[in-house]
Amino acid sequence: MTLPQDIPSSAEDYMDSQTHSNRPISSILIIIAMQTEALPLVEKFQLSEDHNSVFPKEVPWVRYHGMYKDLQINLIWPGKDSALGVDSVGTISASLVTYASIQALQPDLIINAGTAGGFKAKGASIGDVFLVSECAFHDRRIPIPVFDLYGVGLKQALKTPNLLAGLDLKVGKLSTGDSLDMSVQDEASIIANDATVKDMEGAAVAYVADMFKVPAIFVKAVTDIVDGEKPTAEEFLQNLATVSAALDEAVTQVIHFISGKCIHEL
Structure with missing residues (x-):
């Protein structure tokens, strides 16, 4: 990987700059799992695809980048699975992309944006957009003391x-897991996590962001009601395009708000 020239020369220098700097945010990393979710933002901010990738040539990850006001925006989409041609969704792709993007781009702030399932019992409706307060996993069940907490992997989003x-x-x-549907075991874990929305990437992004102490926020728009009457896959596909537009608008508002501000001003 090649590194931009204007970043600190070492990881320690980078972490020190993140911890102690009061300068305005200048670099945002947006991680989005699906092309349908990503392209409206690419068009909105007139981002260009990077054909001289900062990532290894073997991976399908796609970087779009550009300037908006005083912000350098890097939007990373994990791309299509090379064998099956579908979006590379899930925690493995999300964690790998987050790790590689932090190393290559060293952002001031991460925004993980995407669609999610919502729970009507917790007040979620189709098209609602949530700013996440904390992330946890619901499918890493390790019933051994302390390992059980590691499995849940609770991480706080930036306040x-x-x-x-x-x-x-x-x-x-x-609450994050690698399945679109919800098993009985997953449901019990999601209830224990007190989750309003569920996705397939957020907690993985949060885990890596926390490892490198990069502030992260999570913007999730509801495509389907998990505890509703319609089959999840059917409702998700039915609402994906419309809800992606709502997600696009929310992320646009977030970026407008961030421009010119320091982390502590958010």
Whole structure:
């Protein structure tokens, strides 16, 4: 991987700059799992695809980049699976992309944006957009003391009280697993996580972001009601395009708000 020239020369220098700097945010890394979710933002911010990739040539990951006001935006989509041609969704792709993107691009802030299932019992409706307060896994069950906590992997999102006050977004907890459907065991874990929304990437992004102490926020738009009457896959596909537009608008508002601000001002 090649590194941009204007980043600190070592990981320690980078972490020090993140911890102690009061400078305005200048670099945002947006991680989005699906092309349908990503392309509206690519068009909105007139981002260009990077054909001289900062990533190894073997991976399908796609980087779009550009400037918006004073912000360098890097949007990373994990691309299509090379064998099956579908979006590379799930925690493995999400964690690998997050790790490689932090190393190559060293952002000030990560935004993990995407669609999610919502729970009507927790107040979620189709098209609602949530700013996530914390992330956890629901399919890493390790019933051994302390390992059980590791399996849940609870991570806090960056606290953004001013962002919440300025935008019309709901707040909820996110639970992540590698299946679109929900087994009985998953349901019990999701309830234990007190989750309002569920996805297939968020907690994996949070795990890597926390490892490198990069602030991260999570914006999730509801495509399907998990505890509703319609089959999840059918409802997800039915609403994906419409809800992706709502996600696009919410992320646009978030980026507008971030421009010119420091992390502690969010």
